[in-house]
Amino acid sequence: MSKQIDSVFDGAGAKPGLEIWCVEKQLRLVPVPKSLHGKFYSGNSYVVLSTVLPRSGPPQHDIHYWLGKDANEVESTLASDKALELDSALGSCTVQYREVQGQETEKFLSYFKPCVIPIEGVFSSDSGQLNGESYKISLLTCKGEHVVSVKEVPFSRSSLNHNDVFILDTASKIFLFSGCNSSTQERAKALEVVQYIKENKHGGTCEVATVEDGKLVGDPEVGEFWSFFGGYAPIPRDSPCVEKQSDSPFSQLFWITAQAKLCPCEGSSLNKEMLETNKCYMLDCGAEIFVWMGRNTSITERKKSISVTEDLLRNQGRSMATHLTFLTEGLETSIFRSYFKNWPQVVEPKLYEEGRGKVAAIFKQQGYDVKELPDEEDCQPYINCRGKLKVWRINGEQPTLIPDPEQTKLFSGDCYIVQYTYPGNGRDEHLFYAWLGRDSVLDDRADAISHMNAIADSSKRDPVLVQVIQDKEPLLFFSIFQTVIIFKGGLSKRYKNLIAEKGILDETYDEQKTALFRVQGISPENMQAIQVDQVSNSLNSSYCYILQTGTSIFTWIGNLSSTVDHALLDRMLELINPTWQPISVREGSEPDIFWNALGGKTEYPRQKELKQHVEDPHLFTLTCADGVNCCQIFSDGGFWILCCLVEFCCRRFQGERDIQLCAG
Structure with missing residues (x-):
């Protein structure tokens, strides 16, 4: 490792999850034990590394450096320098974010469930405990419906309002005060924070009381709450605040010189050609500032660029809510690219792609014919997948035609006939599938094949007929459907009769019951949600899941899942039920209610799932x-x-x- 890089980063980023380091008063970086992840002391600065190992491709890293409100300037500068060193140690392939206490990004807050609550004082690696003030009464405000931003506000009645949710943390009781205009989602998130404070600061022994805005003071708990503020007094109405909206987003690009000066880049509009690979630039967008660092710049130049940008914020008195994002050439975010006119869709190859090209070049020099195998995502179907689809369910003597909106919903206890018609060479071609559910009845299977043959005969063509067993579907089957949801149980008469005769519990999907779905696929044109047994060993770190408990909806993101999986998770959630308001859970930060819904926490596959070996034909x-x-x-x-x-x-x-x- 280079002498410019701290040895504390040896081995960093090799495993998925979070790694955190703290800048101590001796101006040294020390690792923070996992038991203290999420506990940030306001007198310190931290470096946080998030690592995701996708099923294919290189690791994905995000670096955040967090600045406590009481941390001095020297420690804050050291944290930003160390974040840049860590980026260099990982091959300059990360995106870096500056996080300020109370103004953290949603991305940063999503790592810590249910929230981040800064602690007054200073961290010490010797004891791992607080060196500062003792326990005191505090008033916190909770904001956010997806991730919660918790901020301590002055312990005063004037801090309360009708729009937010507040937590009053006292030595013996925790009060949850909900403003009358606060949302249900914010109240639910705040309740998770209350439970977190109870378990972590009170050892799970203190009482919890909820106070509704406008509730009569005659309620004993309401009266007790207001007694901490010197007695009840009405909260004044919030005066309407009209913010002036600019017609177009402000943006100004600056070149950062070797003398640490900012030189405006001339031009009526921004384009990618303005960014030179041996220079650093600052893009000022008002509420957010980006620092773009060319691949041919040194660590010293990059540190200087970050220092110049932070000096600009201090000298101009800019808001602490201004977010700083640091990007290396080739790793630009979609938000950054949106400020440039006609940013090319094909970006420069990443380091691992460059290395792959060099290896291929060596083989070619030695006389070998080198061709790259396409990724699974790049494989094109052999037929047109924009044709017409008809689906029948086997339900007795005659198959039942399923309405178009329900065609993509299959049940593992049923059998289906699928007719796909697509344009061929001068005429329509027909492809037939008999899809046999894993739990389907033998008679239904036989009827599915028989009816498929009869329908194929009536088409008066030379159709292709395919028998497919659930869990062994070819890629073409999923490409034709584009989106498939496979539920447990069945709707056919024979399936219902069989489970009644055997006295088996009917597991047919019900929105009111607990259900667990594994989300998989390769693109929005080929994605599936498969209902699996609602037990914890059905989970797999390589996938994302949707857990429906009847009262709550959770989305579970495996540590080895990719950004493609995350996008498919969001799309599939809308398709199953667009009214659901999910609670996002990352692997390793699950609340007790999540495990309770799955019958308790047990071991499940955590290794990267490999593709099955395909036998020779x-x-x-x-x-x-x-x-x-x-x-x-x-x-x-x-x-x-x-x-x-x-x-x-x-x-x-x-x-x-x-x-x-x-x-x-």
């Missing part, structure tokens, strides 16, 4: 008793194609493999 020939070759079977290890030389002679083929029948 094989070709077989089936010979009838009279010696005639009637069929050829092509197998690729899980998907079977039957090319029948005698019309549909193999419809009675038995087995649990996926079978595709091609009329010869």
